[in-house]
Every structure is written in structure tokens, then in C-alpha cells.
Amino acid sequence: MPDFKGTDQYVATRELQVAVNAAVTLQKPLLVKGEPGTGKTLLAYEIAKALNKPLITWHVKSTTIAQQGLYEYDAVSRLRDSQLGEQVSDIAHYIRKGKLWDAFDAEEQTVLLIDEIDKADIEFPNDLLNELDRMEFFCYELRQTIRARHRPIIIITSNNEKELPDAFLRRCFFHFISFPDHETMQQIVQVHFPDLQKKLLDEAMRLFFGVREVKALKKKPSTSELLDWLRLLLWGKVSADLLEEFQTNTELPPFLGALLKNEQDYELYAAIRARTRR
Numbered sequence: 001m002p003d004f005k006g007t008d009q010y011v012a013t014r015e016l017q018v019a020v021n022a023a024v025t026l027q028k029p030l031l032v033k034g035e036p037g038t039g040k041t042l043l044a045y046e047i048a049k050a051l052n053k054p055l056i057t058w059h060v061k062s063t064t065i066a067q068q069g070l071y072e073y074d075a076v077s078r079l080r081d082s083q084l085g086e087q088v089s090d091i092a093h094y095i096r097k098g099k100l101w102d103a104f105d106a107e108e109q110t111v112l113l114i115d116e117i118d119k120a121d122i123e124f125p126n127d128l129l130n131e132l133d134r135m136e137f138f139c140y141e142l143r144q145t146i147r148a149r150h151r152p153i154i155i156i157t158s159n160n161e162k163e164l165p166d167a168f169l170r171r172c173f174f175h176f177i178s179f180p181d182h183e184t185m186q187q188i189v190q191v192h193f194p195d196l197q198k199k200l201l202d203e204a205m206r207l208f209f210g211v212r213e214v215k216a217l218k219k220k221p222s223t224s225e226l227l228d229w230l231r232l233l234l235w236g237k238v239s240a241d242l243l244e245e246f247q248t249n250t251e252l253p254p255f256l257g258a259l260l261k262n263e264q265d266y267e268l269y270a271a272i273r274a275r276t277r278r
Contacts, residue, residue, distance in 0.1 A: 010046035011187045019175035020047060026173055029132060029154035034177030036159055037222020044113035044155040057113045058099035064120045066127035069098040073141050091141050100131060104148035112152040118161040125168040132171060180223060192227055199240035204230055207253050214269055221259040229258040250274050
């Protein structure tokens, strides 16, 4: 198994590289936590790309139950077909495979992303313990045990909206993606904007991290929002000198709506700038 070292489009810290490769070596799910916008979901896509493996994604919602990841039996359709005189003896026709079944049944090893697991009910991770441990489950309708042909590389993301059960945590290798420091953030920006003028990058970074330092913000801007903001600065032909002026006056930086996403944060930041620039 080749080591994961990031890709041309994804800057992975040394700690993250070690976490991915440790999880693969131990054949355990990698549980990735971190604030929104730190690249948790994108990590699975980049692992699949780097290791040249198919990616299967399971995006969890508040209404998602674990059984949906295995399969769903469409009894309603079978009943309707029987009423219409259709041949319904082939129960397999009414079985809809879930994402775990797809991963288990794949002809080659896959990367399986279980995205935002903490959005579901607290019992959701507990209901997956045996399947993730044993790499198999039983389909009662078909009277068949579905076993993984190849153990998938499983990436599980969480935004820490709920605490996950201890029994589930014991079965995972854990990594917390810290928000990028200045140096790492510059590397990330340069991947997306390789020709960006250094002074413009420096001034944009100063303003961006200045916004993040406001302690009472409900939602601090993330990496993806910085990239959107830079794209708008280039589109609006905002110069580095103009950005530098915003460091010393009370005016708000251009396209601030790309960074701050609610009126309370917007007003708070405006008030702080007004106070500190007097």
C-alpha cells in the first residue's frame, strides 16, 4: 500500500499524513474532526485520487439511519406490483443496496467516506459497530451474508455537533485537523492561486486572520471562504495597496460577505474596526 502524502491540490500536514497512513495500516476507520472548512470531506476525495482507488460517498443527514447504509427493502413497491399482477418472487429486485454494501461488493478496494456522522441520531454510530468491525452483515430478505471482498479505507468526518459513543471511538483512529497556521495557509492558497502577487497575498492574509481573531464571532471564516474572497479580490481588481489602506482606516474590506455569513458577525466586526481605528 503506497503512503498518502497529499496531492498537488491538497496540502496535507505531516501529522495528517501520519494519521491517514496509520489508519490504513491498522485497517481502522479514520475519524477526522475539525471546524468546518478545514478540508475534512475533501480529504477522502484526495486519498482516493492519491491511491488511485474508487470513492464511495455517504453523506449523513439528521434523518439518516444506519440500515440505509446496508440496504433498504422496498416492501411498498413489491405489494403494489403484486396487486398489479406482476411477478414478485424475485425479492432481490426490491432490495436497494446502500453505500456500505456497494463498498463491500466492489471488485477492488475502495475509499468509503461517511460524511458528518454527528448529524445523525446518537444510535447511528453504535448501529454500525459490528459491520465496521467484521466487514459483513446479514440480509434477512435474501437470507444471505454480505461480506466485504476487500476491506475499504473508511474516512469518517465529524463537526463535533454531538459526542460520539466510546465504543465507536475505540474502533477508530482519530485525527483533529487544526485550522491552518499562516505558513500552511499560504501553501494552500498558492496551490489554488499560483500566480498571486505576494504583497496582495500578504495583505489579504493579514485581514483574513484579523477577522478570525475576533473572539465573539459566531462563525469564523474558513479556508474555503478565504479562497472565495481571494477570487473576488482578483475579479474586482483590488490592489495590494488598497488592501493595505484597510489596515489603518475604519472602512470595511471589499467583499466582506464572502468571509462573514451573518449580520451579527458583520456588525460586530464593523464596530470593532470603528473602535480600534479611532
